Amino acid sequence: MNGADVLCDVLLANDVNVxxxxxxxxxxxxxxxxxRKPEMRCVLGLFEGVVxxxxxxxxxxxxxxxxxxLHTGPGLANGLANIHNAKRALSPMINIVGDHASYHLALDAPLTSDIESLASPMSNWVRRIEGPADVAAATEAAFRASLSPPGIATLILPADAAWGEAPIVSxxxxxxxxPAVDMGAVQNAAEAIRGAPGRAGIxxxxxxxxxxxxxxAGQISAAHDVRLFxxxxxxxMERGRGRVAPMRIPYPIDAATALLSDIDVLILVGAKEPVAFFAYPGKPGRLVRDGCEVLSLAAHGEDLKAALEALRDELGIRSTQQFSAATGFPDEPAPRGKLTDDAIALSVARKLPANAIVCDEAVTSARxxxxxxxxxxxxxxMMTTGGSIGEGIPLATGAAIACPDRKVINLQAxxxxxxxxxxxxxxxRENLDVVTIVFSNRTYAILHGEMKNVGVGAIGENARRMLDLDQPALDWVSLAKxxxxxxxxADTCERFDALLDSALSRHGPFLIEAVI
Incomplete structure (x- = not known):
């Protein structure tokens, strides 16, 4: 048995089987x-950012x-942008990064790099395996690190640790x-809610x-007029009819600060205090107003549901308390004629199959x-959480591997x-049940908006060529095929609806280029 066999066995023993x-x-x-391990499903990505x-x-x-x-430092580096997104999503992940044999590093071969320094900023935990005898302990530690609390664990596997004979382990x-619920935090949150009727948020x-x-959370909101965000x-987030629907804090600073302007107490449940995505001249970085009390009920890695239950009990709310949830779809006529991003959003929401998964990287479209x-x-x-674009297609791919019996819809800029x-x-290759809807506006529309946000009123030809995706226009149908x-x-609402109906009625990947 070599080190690579041991690594696989430890992963499989802990239900890491993809x-x-x-x-x-x-x-x-x-x-x-x-x-040699048929229990492990192996999925090839043609670029590490897909992986x-x-x-x-x-x-x-x-x-x-x-x-x-991933293959040595450069392979890891190719995947770092989406590791960053995964870290911001608080996702568990075990990166196995191969490296040269330990005795070969001193020769400074072309692919030699400082993998630890590359991995550390995007990882919660990094460890280099010392040799074949260290593989089992290091892999167990990586698994534990990926879930305690959930986050990114990067394990560096030298080639000689992989091929070397390892002790046979079970x-x-x-x-x-x-972790147990922090009752002190529960009591503080309950006291703060009682002291700010109608002006508390979660x-x-x-x-x-x-x-x-x-x-x-909806029961707490209904009983004490607490706003949910x-x-x-x-x-x-689990969304849809019959479920409590928190309001998403807007991306634009002015809209976000206006939404939170009357909140005196903000309680975080697995979340961080909201801040602006970027700094802008003359605008605040914090989105809550000065004087707002920000409290943590429970942090990432703790039992968030149990903490909410404890807060409900501390507030004296019955478990049978009713909460507000959306029911029927708004009475709005189906759009006709030229296709728009709003028309796509409306059509997808109306036609979405029950238990589907929506991966949203539409950016400025379908807001x-x-x-x-x-x-x-x-x-x-689900969304791209770290702001590093290029995760929509891979995110949908992974979701479809995880849930093969569910339709996945990718809203993709x-x-x-x-x-x-x-x-x-x-x-x-994997015959995944993914419908990709590409919003083909042929521009980095978000950057046009950001130019205005930083005070640039009009742009010239050089700037335009940095922001637009024309000359030549992308042909997504040919790319997909x-x-x-x-x-x-599709460039009309009628054509889009027909294509979406067809894609939803069949199994397997399908792409709709929606020209808007």
Whole structure:
């Protein structure tokens, strides 16, 4: 038994049974070990950003880590942007980064790099395996680190640790402790809510944004007139009819500060205090007003649902308290004629199958979808959380691997989609049930807005050429078909509705280029 076999066995013993991979020479012994472990599902990505983004989508839907397999420092570096997004989503992930044999490092071969320094800023935990005898302990530690609390664990695997003979061990399941609810924090939050009637808010994140925990938050909201919010970028929220629907804090600073201007007490449940995405001249960085009391009920890694239950009990609210939830869809006529992003949002929300998963990287397009999603069929909703674009296609890929019996809808901006378009190939190869809707406005529209936000009134030809995706225009139908994904184009509402109906009625990947 070599070190690579031991690493696989420890992962499998702890239900880490999916490996998203883009391997190279230093990982060949690990690839050979995977070949001997049919229980491990191996998914190839043609670019490391697809690999890490897919592992993020998988983790968000399963609450457990997948493994990634990356080739030395440059391979890790290619995947760092979506590791950053995964870290901001608080997703568990185990990155296995192959490296040269330990005795080869001194020769400074072309792929030699400081992997620890590359990994550390985007990881919660980093460890280099010392040799074959260290593989089992290091892998167990990586698994524990990926879930205590959930986050990014990066394990560096030297080639000689992979191919070297390792002690035969009986792989065991790692036991994880569950933190108790902090009753002091519960009492402080209850006292603050009682002292600010109608002027208290709660921000939910992580497992506090699941339907059962949201129902408890909704009971607190109804009984004490507490306003419910989610963060600007949503890692995962269970949305739809019959579920409590928090209001998402807006991205624009003026809108966000106006929304929070009358909040005297803000209680965080697995969340952080909201801040502006960027600094702008003359605008605040904090979104809550000066004097607002910000309290943490429970932090990431703690039992958020139990904390909300304890707060409900501390406030004397009955578990049978009714809460407000959306019911029927708004009475709004179906759009006709030229296709718009609002028309797409309305159509998707209306037609969404029950139990679907929506991955939203539409950026400036389909902004109305989130509000409409409260009235859609019950579903899961996810966004790119770290602001690093290029995760929509991989996120949908990982979600579809995690939940093969659920339809996945990817709302995808065209500019950010080009960062990881290779993920379509993985969807085709794995026959994943993903409908990708590309908002083809042929520009980085968000950057046009940001130019205005920083005070630039008009842009010239040089700036325009930095922001627009024309000359030539992207042909998403050809791109998708070249990756093995069936695709079609729509520029009217009628054509889009027909294509969406067709895509939802069948299994397998399909792409709609929505020209807006």
């Amino acid at each position: 490996c998203f991979a883009n391997p190279g020479t230093s990982e060949m012994h690990f690839v050979a070990a995977l070949d 890490t983004g897919a592992a993020d989508g998988y983790a968000r839907m399963t609450d457990r880590p997948a493994a990634t397999l 792989a065991r399941k790692v036991e994880l402790a569950q 921000i939910v994140r992580g497992r506090a944004a699941r339907a059962d925990a949201l129902a408890i 989610s963060e600007v970028l949503v890692a995962r 109305r979808y989130f509000a409409l999603s409260a009235f859609a069929a019950p579903h899961d909703y 065209d500019g950010s989609g080009m960062y990881t378009v290779q993920g379509l190939w993985t969807q085709a 070249g990756m093995g994904v069936e695709a079609a184009r």
